[in-house]
Amino acid sequence: MTYGTADLGDEGAGPKSTLASTVYHQLRDDLLRGVLETESKLRVEWVVSRYGAGASPVREALNRLASEGLLGRHDQRGFFLMPVSAEELEELTRTRCWLEERALRESIAHRTAEWEEQLVLALHRLARAPRRLPDEPSSNNPDWERLHRSFHRALIAACRSHWLVGFCDQLSDQASRYRLMSQVSPAIERDDLGEHRLIAERTLDGDADGAVEALLSHYRLTAAMCMERFAQDEQVRAGAGKASRGRK
Known part of the structure; x- marks a missing residue:
């Protein structure tokens, strides 16, 4: 693999x-x-x-x-x-939700003090990192990207399956380009840090159903913002096509 x-x-x-x-x-x-x-x-x-x-x-x-x-x-x-598409995003999000739900439930069921400490630390580090670069507000901070990945990895680190963690990592890679697209969707507001805190709090409380709900809602909101971007791009293409036909 x-x-x-x-x-x-x-x-x-x-x-x-x-x-x-x-x-x-x-x-x-x-x-x-x-x-x-x-x-x-x-x-x-x-x-x-x-x-x-x-x-x-x-x-x-x-x-x-x-x-x-x-x-x-x-x-x-x-x-x-690789081209991005609404169809691939839908399949990717669905598959990621399936696998990470299982991984998160397993991690909560087999929790250890060390795992809890690492999750708290991962959230703390993520909260302290600025998401955007000060000199380039439209660009993500590479440190934030790394810490964001570490947080999501920490969530499922106690699932006792390196295979499952590996599959989740691969899906996370594939989702990265879509997540970048979601950041330029002005139609939907979100509180990134609040979402991550809620996921962590429910996880640490041992609320498996609540933690899964928060995690999957987090991924689905990202997908919805990407879909909004796809719709905007389609409107732009349709408008350009009409303008082109009108000049003929």
Whole structure:
């Protein structure tokens, strides 16, 4: 199984593999942060130039990301960013809710003092981090992104199944681009920190039903905000099409 996380080491790796791993982590971070959204195709030459590595480690990194589903790959035609769609978002959200409900219930059922402490710490760190960059209000703070991921990982860390955690991590990766889309939906207001606090409080109280309800509502709200963005984009395309036909 290939995990979507960057936790797995490169034991016994030589210089080439180490360089490929470095490119992989840099490229993966940029993909998940939406930095490469304007690049529909990722040519090896372009990646070589951007990340300052040779063609061989770049191809290794691109193939690794494609095996995780973070990139698409055409035979003989290179790599490309996977397109986003309302249909995929609906399936992704539904599947993520199924798996994380089970993982969260298992974690609550098999709670330990250490797990509770780690969850409290993860929430505390998330609460202290600014979500936006001071100089770029439209961009997320990379530290916040990392701490947000750590919080959601901490929630399910006591589920006693590294397989389940790995699957949830992969779905989290796939959901990252949609979550970035949801942040530019002006029609829906949300209290991110309040949502995370509610999830943590119910989890720590041992209220499995309440914690699951809060977690799934959190994911579904993100999906609803993405759907709003899809609808806005569709309206813009429809308007542009009408304007084009009117000029003929």
